[in-house]
Amino acid sequence: MNKTSRRKKILLVLLTFILIVLALPESFKMPVTGATTSSYNKDSFWYYPWGKSGTHKGVDIFAKTGTPIVSSTKGIVLYSGQIKMGGNIVLVLGPKWRLHYYAHLDTIQTSVFSVVGHKDTIGTVGTSGNAKGKPSHLHYSIFTLIPYVWRADKTPQGWKKMFYLNPVEKLNAKSSY
Secondary structure, three states: OOHHHHHHHHHHHHHHHHHHHHHOOOOOOOOEOOOOHHHOOOOOOOEEEEHHHEEEOOEEEEOOOOOEEEOOOOEEEEEEEEEOOOEEEEEEEEHHHEEEEEEEEOEEOOOOOOEEOOOOEEEEOEOOHHHOOOOOEEEEEEEEOOOOHHHOOOOOOHHHHHOEEOHHHHHHOOOOO
16 A cells, blocks of 8 residues: 555544544533532533632532542543642543543543443542642533634633533533433
């Protein structure tokens, strides 16, 4: 096989992968086992001012330390490890090129390139990172790699609204968890 045909084959595989990820149906599940809509503040998404990050770009779902966290959607784990503010985190690439960010975990129970779904425990609720000294919770955010430019506005960090989706809308749309 020559270089040109090999490149075409690789490009075809990549395009097929991109189209499959965009076409996959997106279904959501509450990521914190046993949590309900009363486990989080529905008005906390895009709350300003919010600590060092300025604007809260997700939702905090409160539960006891050690409560299992499952993947809210099907996807591939792109990162599992630690970062300064988020502490123990898991990052899952789900359908429609959306990244699902799980932060402040007590323990991580998945690894990079794992395929996860609604039944897969990816970690447990905790207080790692900048959540130390606060009630245990999962910080859950959804970030799109395809910008929704019409969502940007002039509020503080409003330009970032084209990348962050409101997880509360997704979680509230579920009639049962």
